[in-house]
Amino acid sequence: MRKLLIGDVGARFISALEARHIVPLLYPAFFFALLAAAFFFALLAAAPLAAQTPNALWPKLRRPLRLILLLFLFCSLSAERVAGQTPTIVNASRNIATNLSGLNNATTTGCNLGTQTAETDYFWCLADPSVAGNAIIVACGWSDNTATLTISDDKSNTYTSFVGPSRHASGQDIQIFVASNAAAGAHQLDAHFSAASSIIQCVAYQFFNIVSSSPSCGTAVSATSAGAATVNAGNITSSTTNCLYFQFAEEDGGVQPTWTAGTGYTLGDASIRESEAAQFQVFSTAASHPCSMTISSSSKWNTACIALKPATQGGDATTPVVIRGLTLNPMEDSLTSYTFQTPCQSGLMVAASNMDAGAPVTAISSTSPTVTWNEVGAPGVSNTEGSQEIFFAAATFTSSTSTTVTTTAAATHSDIAFYCISGASSSQPDSGLATGTGNVSSFTSPVATASNTPNSNQGVIIGTVGIAQNGSTSCDPTGFQDNQDNNNNWCHFYYTSAGTRNFDIVVDQRSAAGGIGAWSAGYVAFKSATATSPGGGQKRRKLELLDENLAAKIF
Numbered sequence: 001m002r003k004l005l006i007g008d009v010g011a012r013f014i015s016a017l018e019a020r021h022i023v024p025l026l027y028p029a030f031f032f033a034l035l036a037a038a039f040f041f042a043l044l045a046a047a048p049l050a051a052q053t054p055n056a057l058w059p060k061l062r063r064p065l066r067l068i069l070l071l072f073l074f075c076s077l078s079a080e081r082v083a084g085q086t087p088t089i090v091n092a093s094r095n096i097a098t099n100l101s102g103l104n105n106a107t108t109t110g111c112n113l114g115t116q117t118a119e120t121d122y123f124w125c126l127a128d129p130s131v132a133g134n135a136i137i138v139a140c141g142w143s144d145n146t147a148t149l150t151i152s153d154d155k156s157n158t159y160t161s162f163v164g165p166s167r168h169a170s171g172q173d174i175q176i177f178v179a180s181n182a183a184a185g186a187h188q189l190d191a192h193f194s195a196a197s198s199i200i201q202c203v204a205y206q207f208f209n210i211v212s213s214s215p216s217c218g219t220a221v222s223a224t225s226a227g228a229a230t231v232n233a234g235n236i237t238s239s240t241t242n243c244l245y246f247q248f249a250e251e252d253g254g255v256q257p258t259w260t261a262g263t264g265y266t267l268g269d270a271s272i273r274e275s276e277a278a279q280f281q282v283f284s285t286a287a288s289h290p291c292s293m294t295i296s297s298s299s300k301w302n303t304a305c306i307a308l309k310p311a312t313q314g315g316d317a318t319t320p321v322v323i324r325g326l327t328l329n330p331m332e333d334s335l336t337s338y339t340f341q342t343p344c345q346s347g348l349m350v351a352a353s354n355m356d357a358g359a360p361v362t363a364i365s366s367t368s369p370t371v372t373w374n375e376v377g378a379p380g381v382s383n384t385e386g387s388q389e390i391f392f393a394a395a396t397f398t399s400s401t402s403t404t405v406t407t408t409a410a411a412t413h414s415d416i417a418f419y420c421i422s423g424a425s426s427s428q429p430d431s432g433l434a435t436g437t438g439n440v441s442s443f444t445s446p447v448a449t450a451s452n453t454p455n456s457n458q459g460v461i462i463g464t465v466g467i468a469q470n471g472s473t474s475c476d477p478t479g480f481q482d483n484q485d486n487n488n489n490w491c492h493f494y495y496t497s498a499g500t501r502n503f504d505i506v507v508d509q510r511s512a513a514g515g516i517g518a519w520s521a522g523y524v525a526f527k528s529a530t531a532t533s534p535g536g537g538q539k540r541r542k543l544e545l546l547d548e549n550l551a552a553k554i555f
Helices: 006-019 023-046 057-083 536-554
Strands: 088-094 119-125 135-143 149-153 160-166 172-179 188-197 201-208 221-237 243-251 266-271 276-283 288-308 322-331 335-341 348-355 361-367 381-383 386-394 402-411 414-422 434-440 447-452 459-467 471-476 480-483 489-495 501-508 517-527
Touching: 088 266, 088 276, 119 201, 135 149, 135 188, 135 243, 135 288, 149 172, 160 221, 160 288, 172 243, 172 288, 188 201, 201 243, 201 266, 201 276, 221 243, 266 322, 266 335, 276 288, 322 335, 322 402, 335 414, 348 361, 348 402, 348 459, 348 517, 361 386, 381 434, 381 517, 386 459, 386 517, 402 414, 414 459, 447 459, 447 517, 459 471, 459 501, 471 489, 489 501, 501 517
Parallel strands: 088 322
Antiparallel strands: 088 201, 119 188, 135 172, 135 201, 149 188, 160 172, 221 288, 243 276, 243 288, 266 276, 322 414, 335 402, 348 386, 348 414, 361 402, 381 386, 434 447, 434 517, 447 501, 459 489, 459 517, 471 501, 480 489
């Protein structure tokens, strides 16, 4: 049995106080008590020795003052311990549902296996590799059948089913898994079905400060509906304070609604076209709390919700900037305007498109907040296989942000990736659009694509590559592939020093013998809020010397 530490006792004491809303009143009282104690100590230090006789005030007050001081320190340290146990998101990712994905054919390498047919394995990736000790939450939906689902990753973490499969006749089945105390470096995930399944959609969320073993904080719930606008999985009664609630839902009535987070919840991702959403919230009190969100039109749906206990466990990403959210979105409906829900709680969003030839993106704009995006190196780069463009917007994005993408012609086999990035500078970008094009008829790998030189010393480079045939398996230099769809490639690379990065892609022959055919690529760097430009210090010193020389001449 684990020893009960003083910090644990204090944490429980503070948690009980928080449940009664007493802590906000106690902290000021303890603070003033500490000031009073310090004042008395100062007076006594300055008092004559005669004043410190057995009949003086000091011997009578010494013990109560010590108790007040110890109690103040005890509660402060315990409160800090509780605050440190708040589950916090690291990143989240959602890939394209298989019925809307490109024809990638069977491959176990990379971050997307979507064949538009029933399949037994669906591969996708975390936005960034896992941090040791963190929890990974995986939620999947698929067309109703009797198949069983298991989850695995490339670091052999163990995924335990917390709820489901919740079956929905003639609809979508769903299930939620958790890998607690994950090993570092997990990136690729595999959803394996016991029988071929279709319309597969999966999300992956990484959190820190989730207890490393037996993480359930209450009985998970699920629900289905034949028609309602309130997507209510039910209530979970948490067994302790600061539990993380996570709800996943799929609308399966063909309405394609917009999603609104429940009271106090954060919408992690939502797809109108794929009719899916996930939300989360940390509840500070141990009580019965609802798992509920809404859709814009009444329809059929299936939803499930879990609750996880907090602990001081794992940690946040340590990269210069952090990709908090990554979603891949299909543009396959022969439209010239597509609207996506793009929830983001950070200050920078980047969009990397991979479009049909002759149908490039002309504009991107968002609401909540209202902002017009900027394209880097317009009109992008293209070849006979399609066009690639990168846009960005710096603003205070919210859980309610929606983004509209406009194209010059109807897009039918196109995709766009949205990156939600924290820790970035408000002044962007950090480079122009680095481009490359070519045509590879005979098989060769890797294929050199482009060179990017950031202006500062730290940030992230985001790239998009269009490929006519076969497919890519990774980015090089060592970065993180984000998706491959219609044979194409998205990736990002963190840089922590100045200098040129020469990019290439590792490719295969999954579709046919020979090379990848026509290709085009674009890469843009985005700097962190703490980035500095090489030589900046020297420039400042030159200005200082100029000021000194001018002053000497004048005076």
